[in-house]
Amino acid sequence: MGMLSALIVGPCVAAPLAGVLLFISQTGDVWVGGSALFALAWGSGILLLIVGATSGALMPKAGAWMNTVKQFFGLLLLATAWWMLHSVLSSVILMLGWAVLALWAAFLLGAFTTSAPTRPLLLLIRAVGLLLAFWAFALVLGLASGGRSVLAPLNHLGSGYGQGASAVVAPAFVPVDSVQALDELLARTDKTVMLDFYADWCVSCIEMENFTFSDPTVASQMSGMLLLQADVTANTPEHRELLKRFRLFGPPGIIFFDSNGKEITGQRVVGFQSADRFSKVLKAVGAS
Numbered sequence: 001m002g003m004l005s006a007l008i009v010g011p012c013v014a015a016p017l018a019g020v021l022l023f024i025s026q027t028g029d030v031w032v033g034g035s036a037l038f039a040l041a042w043g044s045g046i047l048l049l050i051v052g053a054t055s056g057a058l059m060p061k062a063g064a065w066m067n068t069v070k071q072f073f074g075l076l077l078l079a080t081a082w083w084m085l086h087s088v089l090s091s092v093i094l095m096l097g098w099a100v101l102a103l104w105a106a107f108l109l110g111a112f113t114t115s116a117p118t119r120p121l122l123l124l125i126r127a128v129g130l131l132l133a134f135w136a137f138a139l140v141l142g143l144a145s146g147g148r149s150v151l152a153p154l155n156h157l158g159s160g161y162g163q164g165a166s167a168v169v170a171p172a173f174v175p176v177d178s179v180q181a182l183d184e185l186l187a188r189t190d191k192t193v194m195l196d197f198y199a200d201w202c203v204s205c206i207e208m209e210n211f212t213f214s215d216p217t218v219a220s221q222m223s224g225m226l227l228l229q230a231d232v233t234a235n236t237p238e239h240r241e242l243l244k245r246f247r248l249f250g251p252p253g254i255i256f257f258d259s260n261g262k263e264i265t266g267q268r269v270v271g272f273q274s275a276d277r278f279s280k281v282l283k284a285v286g287a288s
Contacts, residue, residue: 005048013044071108075101086203091148095139098150102136105129149210173229178238179245182228186261191226192285193257197243199233202251204272215275221282256285264288 020040024033051058082097089097106112109129110122117123142153149155173196176182186193198205212218232239232251246255254269267285269278 001052002048009044009048013040016040068108075105075108086201088201091150092143095143095148095150095153099136099139099143102132102139106133106136151207152210155210173227176228176230176242177236179241182230182242183261185226185228186257189226189261190259191224192259192264193226193228193261194222194285195228195230195255195257197230197232197248197251197253197255199231199251201233205252207272208252208278212273212275212278215279218275218279218282221279221286258288 017040020036024036027033079101082094082101086094106129109132110117110126111129111133113126117126139150139153142149142157145154145157147153147155147157174185176185176195182195196208198209213222230239230242232243243250246253248270252269252271256264256267258264264285267281267288269281273281
């Protein structure tokens with residue numbers, strides 16, 4: 001059983017093990033490294049030891065509930081696979097797929113049954129199912145009305161209607177495809193410059209556009225800058241040269257330059273940031 005358990009636990013622990021080894025390589029502390037690996041080993045094995053020591057007394061009894069568990073993890077695997085296709089499918093197909101999965105999950109959770117739940121747990125499960133059904137309806141409604149965001153399918157309705165001229169729109173980016181084009185733009189401008197590294201397959205980049213750059217406060221702060229965007233989706237040699245110049249492995253990454261074309265040190269943004277956090281970075285850039 002120990003050998004069979006190792007075959008299951010081994011691949012699952014590979015990701016945290018890589019993180020621990022990376023942390024150890026950065027600290028260089030033998031005692032911290034040994035303690036971290038010891039704690040990781042006990043953490044991955046203690047549950048198996050407890051189950052074995054109690055001869056299975058703590059294990060739940062088999063029954064019809066296991067079919068529900070099987071269906072839940074089946075949907076979870078399908079949802080994971082659909083999420084991994086975000087970088088290659090259009091937003092329309094993605095929203096339809098999530099709507100189908102949400103309705104499927106709502107049906108399995110009993111959202112559309114007519115019988116009244118007899119226990120609080122069943123009531124909670126049905127409530128979750130109803131929420132998933134509402135999300136599926138919101139996805140379909142948002143798609144039909146022109147929305148293209150899975151996480152906020154109806155957000156365009158609130159920002160696009162009823163606000164008139166007061167609505168703030170994020171300024172457009174100027175595309176940059178090479179180091180030479182970037183140097184020319186930096187030499188010609190007397191504004192603070194923001195360079196955004198973007199790719200269609202970068203989920204965090206899309207989140208930055210949908211939730212951060214579209215924020216009215218952030219958009220107002222960005223309006224006084226020269227906004228450049230390096231779309232490295234195609235990963236051409238010129239794109240790799242741009243990334244190499246700034247020692248970036250890939251998007252998302254945002255770099256700021258002063259009016260003289262020199263990088264503002266200490267203000268790089270790597271990864272997704274909420275509108276509040278990014279607004280503070282823009283304030284720091286303006287102050288510097």
